[in-house]
Amino acid sequence: MTLIVRATPADRPSPYIDVLVTDPLGERFTVTRMCGGRSFKVRGMVNVSSAGGGTIRDHEAGFDVPSTYRVEYFTSGASVGFSETATGTLYGLEPGWAWFSDPLNPESAVKVRLLNGAASALSRSTPAELLEVPRRSVGFTLPGTRGGLKQVVLDCYTETREDGERFDALFGGYDSDALSIVCVRASPETWLPPTLFAFVGSPVAHPVGQRGDALTWSLSGDETSPPAPAFVTPLLEYDDFTAWFATYDEFEASYPDYLTAQSDYSVRGA
Structure with a gap:
């Protein structure tokens, strides 16, 4: 299992931390972010199927403080362990x-x-x-x-x-x-x-x-508590790929797996 995080200060649509989980254990997994003495489930990375892993852009990570991520694995609804942690820090927000x-x-x-x-x-x-x-x-x-x-x-x-x-x-x-x-x-x-x-x-x-x-x-x-973290409007949708690629064969030839496709935001708004 691999957990990779990468902070990106780009303003499209706002600075974020990329979270990538490959080959997770168990049947399903949830990613948690720990920052400033608090823990939040990462929006869009809750109760995800372990088949193929998952990736998301975390647009709720704080600035100028370390954000530490950890994956928890589940089988038949029961926790079966945790990953090692990975830490990223967002910079670039001016004071004020x-x-x-x-x-x-x-x-x-x-x-x-x-x-x-x-x-x-x-x-x-x-x-x-x-x-x-x-x-x-x-x-x-x-x-x-x-x-x-x-x-x-x-x-x-x-x-x-x-x-x-x-x-x-x-x-x-x-x-x-x-x-x-x-x-x-x-x-x-x-x-x-x-x-x-x-x-x-x-x-x-x-x-x-x-x-x-x-x-x-x-x-x-x-x-207040945030809205349920399982819900999020995706930045990358099926229509983005159908507008970018003429055929399904062309789509398949462009990516080694679906996880790579899920992180290719260059096709947005095609």
Whole structure:
């Protein structure tokens, strides 16, 4: 079994880490990313058939911090072991900038400039129950688990009308069922989690200048769990190959196996 990761800072559609799994053990496998003291299942690499392996571009990896990946193998639904780990680090995000995206659609990613005041106060509370005890002057506290960030400010700026429209679409539209859950990837100096999933219910856009192409955005959100990691809009589809190759024989002659074809993003948009 081989696990290979490669960080790529290209902005198409956003920086990512390539994850490649070949010859995995067991019947099925799941890849986990560990970063910043947290673990996330890699979107699109959950409960994958071991036949032929698998590959994905991880558009949720954080910047300027190591992302460590590990494969877990399953047979008949039971875990049968883990792979060795592999680590990659994404670089290239300038301080003061961040990538926002719909977790279910990597193509939605928009790079924005954070405004002064963004992430200036980070609050995480711990629920607790105070029990008053007869004949005791001080009661007992039963604390819960510390929660995620609450009402974190994510104010930002989009310079062009295209970016403004794409950014607005992250939160849904009149005929859209978008979840209003965004994946935010900022650089470490913000003290935000390397990968933050936040529910932003009421984004406010403020047009700037006479043309109004630029927008400042007033955003605040609560940290939340990401959408189910088994779901993702693929960047590479069957139609891409049928548009690129005239015949199936031509397709087969171009790749030694299906795994190689799955990682050939040069055919996108043919």
